[in-house]
Amino acid sequence: MAEIEVNPKNKFYSNKALHKMLTDSITGGRLCHAYLLYGQKSIGKKTLAKNFAMAILCKNDEKPCFCCSSCNKILSKNHPDLFFYEGKQGKNAIHIETIRDIRQDAYIRPNESDYKIYIVPNAQDMTISAANAFLKILEEPPPYALFILTADSKQSVPETVLSRCISYEVFPMTVEEVIFALTEMFPDKPSDEISRFAEISNGNLGRAIDFLTDTSYNEMVELSRKAINGIINKCEYDLLACLNKANSSRAGMLEMITELSVIVRNAMIHKLSVTISSDEQIAALGYSLTLQQMKDVLDVLEKSRHGIESNVNMGLLSNNLTALIVKAIN
Numbered sequence: 001m002a003e004i005e006v007n008p009k010n011k012f013y014s015n016k017a018l019h020k021m022l023t024d025s026i027t028g029g030r031l032c033h034a035y036l037l038y039g040q041k042s043i044g045k046k047t048l049a050k051n052f053a054m055a056i057l058c059k060n061d062e063k064p065c066f067c068c069s070s071c072n073k074i075l076s077k078n079h080p081d082l083f084f085y086e087g088k089q090g091k092n093a094i095h096i097e098t099i100r101d102i103r104q105d106a107y108i109r110p111n112e113s114d115y116k117i118y119i120v121p122n123a124q125d126m127t128i129s130a131a132n133a134f135l136k137i138l139e140e141p142p143p144y145a146l147f148i149l150t151a152d153s154k155q156s157v158p159e160t161v162l163s164r165c166i167s168y169e170v171f172p173m174t175v176e177e178v179i180f181a182l183t184e185m186f187p188d189k190p191s192d193e194i195s196r197f198a199e200i201s202n203g204n205l206g207r208a209i210d211f212l213t214d215t216s217y218n219e220m221v222e223l224s225r226k227a228i229n230g231i232i233n234k235c236e237y238d239l240l241a242c243l244n245k246a247n248s249s250r251a252g253m254l255e256m257i258t259e260l261s262v263i264v265r266n267a268m269i270h271k272l273s274v275t276i277s278s279d280e281q282i283a284a285l286g287y288s289l290t291l292q293q294m295k296d297v298l299d300v301l302e303k304s305r306h307g308i309e310s311n312v313n314m315g316l317l318s319n320n321l322t323a324l325i326v327k328a329i330n
């Protein structure tokens with residue numbers, strides 16, 4: 001998992017109020033048997049779940065201390081009283097056998113702690129029979145068992161399971177929080193690169209980490225930057241060349257359209273609030289286009305996204321998209 005390699009201490013960088021509430025519930029003796037942490041993908045729910053488990057099992061006053069024997073065992077994935085489901089992801093990927101194993105294990109007393117904790121990420125991936133099996137243990141859990149589920153949304157978890165969990169939403173981070181976290185995790189990366197990815201990640205740290213570490217993603221970001229230069233310079237040829245390069249795959253084209261939309265939206269936000277972006281290209285875009293032109297470009301991008309999703313010919317799509325953007329900015 002990327003988050004463990006780049007965040008070896010499993011630090012949680014945002015949602016400070018939620019984090020404090022959870023750790024306070026440990027010292028205040030108000031722990032519940034089941035929690036659901038929900039929010040968009042890659043936002044840090046698993047990191048928070050593990051951080052919370054560390055705090056519950058931690059032996060020091062400052063929880064989690066990251067240095068006691070219990071914290072260290074969790075960091076090295078070696079704690080006998082913490083189970084972390086790391087199986088397949090995707091719809092119906094969590095089968096009843098996994099939940100049966102958890103149930104069986106939960107009735108055996110903890111090895112060395114007061115609690116036995118089970119983290120099940122992506123609870124929305126449970127099959128119906130798995131969710132029903134899970135419900136049984138949630139209805140009558142052993143006193144020492146504690147379950148932490150994560151999900152993309154509240155609605156994606158069966159109502160019966162949801163009703164037995166205390167649920168908390170995990171929110172996106174601020175740009176400043178993303179910059180702080182990335183700077184700590186990637187001390188060798190240039191600060192302008194970190195700021196740029198923090199800004200376009202929309203507060204999603206996992207996404208920002210992908211930008212920084214995935215070369216194919218980096219290539220797409222570079223291509224998007226060139227396309228934006230084509231818009232700034234009103235050069236139809238450059239714009240078309242970039243879109244033609246991206247259109248070899250629908251997924252690549254969708255990513256590029258998302259990227260272009262984020263950049264244009266950022267330029268609009270700065271123009272509306274009469275501020276200048278620290279990103280030179282976003283500032284240049286805001287300078288060269290009017291608000292109406294940027295809005296028209298965003299509309300065109302949005303329409304082409306529907307086109308990609310409804311299987312239009314990709315060559316035709318990049319030609320049309322170029323023509324419509326050129327029309328919008330002239």
Ligand SMILES: [Zn+2]
Nearest residue numbers: 058065068071
């Ligand atoms: Zn500790």
